[in-house]
Amino acid sequence: MEQQALVIALVGVLGIGAQWIAWRTGWPAIVLMLAAGFLAGPVLHVFDPRAAFGEMLTPMISLGVALILFEGGLSLDFRDLREAGDGVWRLFLFGIPLGWLLGSVGLHIAGLVWPVAILFAGILVVTGPTVVIPLLRQANIQPRPRAILKWEAIVNDPFGALCAVIAYEYFRLSGNGQTLFEVVPPMIVAAVLAGALGYLAAAAIAYLFPRGLVPEFLKVPVLLVAVITVFVAANLIEHEAGLISVTIMGVSLANMNVQSLRSIHPFKQNVALILVSGIFILLAAGLKFEELRYLEWRFGLFVLALLFVIRPATVLLSLLGSSVPWNERLFLAWIAPRGIVLVAITGLFALRLTELGYSDGNILVGLSFAVAVTTIVAHGFTINPVARLLGLKGTARPGLLIVGATDWTVALARQMCELDTPVMVVDSSWERLAPARQQGLPFHHGEILNESTGHDLDLSGFQMLVAATDNEAYNTLVCNEFAHVLGRDAVYQLGDEGDEGDPRSLPQSLRGRALFRSGLGVEEVDERQRQGWAFRKTRLSDQFGFEDAKEALPEANQMLLLVKPNGNLRVFSHASQPTPQAGDTIVSFSPPQPRSSPVAKQDPDNGKTRKQVQTI
Template sequence: MEEQALVIALVGVLGIGAQWLAWRTGWPAIVLMLAAGFLAGPVFGIFNPERAFGDLLEPMVAIGVAIILFEGGLSLDFRELRHAGDGVWRLVIFGVPIGWVLGSVAGWLAGLVWPVAILFGGILVVTGPTVVMPLLRQSSVQTRPSAILKWEAIVNDPIGALCAVIAFEYFRMISERPGATLFEVVPPMIFAAIIAGLLGYAAAKAIAWAFPRGAIPEYLKVPVLLTTVVAVFVVSNKIEHEAGLVAVTVMGIALANMHVSSLRSIHPFKQNIAVLLVSGIFILLSSSLSIDDLAYIDPRINPGFILFLLGLLFVVRPATILLSLAFSSVPWNERLFLAWIAPRGIVLVAICGLFALRLTELGYADGNILIGLSFAVVVTTIIAHGFTINIVARWLNVKGNTRPGLLIVGSTPWTITLAEEMRALKTPVMIVDPSWQRLGAARKAGLPFYHGEILNEATEHNLDLAPYQVLVAATDNEAYNTLVCNEFAHEIGRDSVYQLGASTAEDDKHAIPPSLRGRALFEAGFGMSDVIERSQQGWIFRKTTLSDEFDFEDAQAKLPEAAHMLLLLRDNGRMRFFTHAVKPEPRAGDTIITFSPPKAKSPEEVAARKAERATGKVQTT
């Protein structure tokens, strides 16, 4: 028991540590997690999950994969298909059989016997949300190719598992009864998948009915949802092996498109649980490897292994995409991008681990090879695609805007002027307001705008929020600003949502608790009436660029005494706001934006200020 507790703790530390290191370095998180698990397991022998958990390891991993697929399904809204629908259905209908055939041939080239190669080829049609979603988060890819990759990853995962089950059941049947045909295997499998899908849909319908009607108390909603997912998965697997993956995927997609408002409150939790599960499963699986499992993929022992990997990267995936999307509406540059990006993840490894044991029981010695081969595929594809996705996206012109964007809620003269200043500094900006009349000034200035309610659920599908890493809520309603910041804090980050503060001391007495608010703009905590009053007095925004010779103190000496620092803009486009709680540290190369009176200091005043400081520096800008 103590060993199991130690393994759980180490898995958590290694998994989350790898995720943190990926965030700091920009490296693909999956690569770091695989490396951490491999070092902790077969290399240094710090722990062995199979010894610690025994027979419980397989169901633990299986349930974790099921929850990950369900969480991925919750992110799929059918409204996205208006951008990517043509490509998605082609990759499901045509891409799966093409990829299966070509993957089987590649497995045969790797030296696998045909039955094992065919089963492995079925598993290879999966890509997986556990690797695709982190890659899309770390890179900035345009909407359509990003949506196609996301839908393909989540929808094809259970389909790939079913392909492997069909192959396994067929070979099991012919080993027991030579002469059996595919028609004796495929129709029952399809029927079982349909039943599992209907079970998942029924569970989603029950949740969608119970949650909004108060049949489940708020504190039990997450436990009930997770318990239902696990129950649906287990029951469906009783119907047919791996049918549970179909059921939980259908359940997630169905719930996502029933638009249950009460599910919005659990989004942060489901994202957190997905991160924990992805980290844990990768560490567990990679640390479960043995040196013997990797002997087969040694090129000195098996030269066909290199041919297999090259064929997978440069023949199987490109041919699958280009044949599936032939004569489609997807542009050629996006087809070529999709033809390259196909990282594999947890589902591939988990299913290979499951069928390796079953194939060995049927007498296929190559079954054990699948474990090492699946890890080699995961590592190769993640390194090849993870480290090149930005380069290829830029080369094929499917790269989105890489500079952090600013989303401004509320169209007022002050926000219009701020947006113009930021646009001049090449920062992507978007003004959102439900009033067409108030947006008139933004339209006249030629600024990007969105006419609609930012809190409306439809907005996240009609407006691509991915380019905007900072939000400023600056309407004349403080409570509304707080509501907007609180709603987007979990998605953008609590430290990246800002709002104007209370307008008067009297308002401040009845202020909304700071824990609910966004960060208050300006160190003085100006409210909307404050900035309106100063704008009427002629206050303006000023830009000052710092250098080694002209530092922050020099900039302050040049500005009017009453000027207020609003934000600084780094060379890479990152925005850091001055707030009542945080004062960023300016450095050379930063651009300081201030809100200040129209009259600047005279040269004599600046010189006097400099003399007081007695720094002896020379102003160059």
């Protein structure tokens, strides 16, 4: 018992630690997790998951995969298919059979007997949200190719498992004289029943939650238990049909407009992150060097063929005649990392194939890890360069999202545009947006809290949000809503946080960060705007540092933002004090009368640096 608890703690430390290092360094998190698990298991022998958990390891991983697929399904909104639908349906209808066929031929050429080659090729059609979504989270890709990759990863996963089940059942029953037409229809019926079970479960949740038939504190437990129950029940209908069931349950719930699910979004996202981290560590740590001894040079060539021939041919043939541009087709043809589902399902069927008398089944575990590691490393480290080469990178510099169109916010947006920071001014009033439109500033007409706004407005390129309407309660609501998207430290609003004991002040746990250290509110900045206050930018250098800037700016000046050379934004707030360095630019809100300032210049007479007075 103590050993199992220690293993669980180590898995958590390694998994979340790898995620943190990935965040700090920008390296692919999946690569770091695989490396951490591999070092802890077969290399250093710190722990062995199979010895610690025994027969419980497989069901634990299966339930984890089910919850991950369900959470991924919850992120799939049919409105995303308005632009990406053509590519998604083609990769599903044509990509799965094409990938299965080409993979089977390649594996057979590599030396596997046909039954083993066909079964493993069926599993290889999966990519998986556990690897694709973390890559997309770290890489700023344009919306359409990002949506296609996300949909393909989540939808193809259960159907790849179904392909393996069909192949296995056929080879198992063919010895009894049953033909393909006798085996496949029952499998399809089982898949339909599993999908119907998932849809009915989603409909039940959508009926119970909004009507208050489930109390708020029980909604998350009920949802988790429902997912596990549906997964297990569908598996009783047919092996691995549970993956289809939970995926359809998630997609159905995502499109039933269940408002109650918005409040549990951060929880389910955190659960998925923990499960992904833990499962990757467990699978990598459970690998044995003995399982790799079956791999020969021919299988290395197959992995290369999978990267450079099979996947590109599958995507390019599937998208022939589609509306997807060629640069996006080439990008999709390259990015196809494999992960948890591939390794987990392969391990299950490798044992079954061995029991049926196919000795090649022993090769599949090592080969699945070789495919997973190679694709994760290859695609993880090249997704950004390839996207940049094909012109599919999103906005390179982090953006600022401004909610509320006022004279002050329009002036702020204009100043940030001059610093090449992507800006978007959002307001529900077309009239209030008039100054932004007249000055050619990017704007969005709509209610930021409306769920459809997330589909009409791509928020992936924005690093920070400023809520600055004339309604403090509304600003608080906006900050609280977007805190789980951008981070609590990246949502700001005007006004002081106030005294927690003051019954008139809004709870600090709901408010965004105060935008000014002095706590300037909406009325104060509007009044100063009318008095002629304006935004000023001050660039720092080795000769003109932060202390010089403070001396140069008026005494009443309010420092607001620090813009790094790479575009990252830092706020001068009471909660944080950024450290300005040479090359940074300070954005301040200043009185109309600047004062003279000492600016470092080079003396042409003696080559020495001297101070000279210059107006900013």
